[in-house]
Amino acid sequence: MGVVEGQRVEGTTKSGRTRVVSIDDTTATVLRDHQKAHEAEKVRIGDSWKGSDDTVFTTAWRPDLSHDRHRPAAQAHQAHNETASDPLPVIRLHDLRHIHATLLLLAGVPVHVVAARLGHADPAITLRVYAHVIHSAETAAADIFARTVKDTC
Known part of the structure; x- marks a missing residue:
């Protein structure tokens, strides 16, 4: 799933195939915990809920904005680690x-x-x-x- 011109797009891979990627138990637990929080938020909001029930995340991940989310964390890390000679790179x-x-x-x-x-x-x-x-x-x-x-x- 991705976002093209502000619209959510779902589909197969570039080759037209589906792909299953194994994850470890810790990651599975984190995703299950996220799902529980997602369900609690859905109940809290009630009829105003606009999210999807079939995805892990209710908002689309926009790769073009991911660095904007990472930058404050990198800056905070640098501020708390004044002895670090180089700042964390933005990824x-x-x-x-x-x-x-x-x-x-x-x-x-x-x-x-x-x-x-x-x-x-x-x-x-x-x-x-x-x-x-x-x-x-x-x-x-x-x-x-x-x-x-x-x-x-």
Whole structure:
């Protein structure tokens, strides 16, 4: 779901497929708690309720405004951490996607699994986009192999 010219748009992925992405138990709990709060708000507001019953969030997420939501948090963090030499960077929603993929690849998650989570039809796309991360992981793999050989000899 997204917003185009102020209108909510729902649909499939660019490739026309649906995608299921697994989440961890903690995230599932956070979303369930949010749903309970959503239901309580709906009851509180009553007949004036304008939200949808079939979505997790009642307002559309606008990626173009996400940095506006992040900026005050980054500034507050900086104000409370005066010893920090550099301010937190402002991140976009799409940056979170790259962080997600990068961390998974660095943790050793197979490329085809990361590709599926990102919705890449072909893992070769993931390999091209994240080649620098994969190269870094390959270097780490060489170091791990060398240590393993040294420890077993």
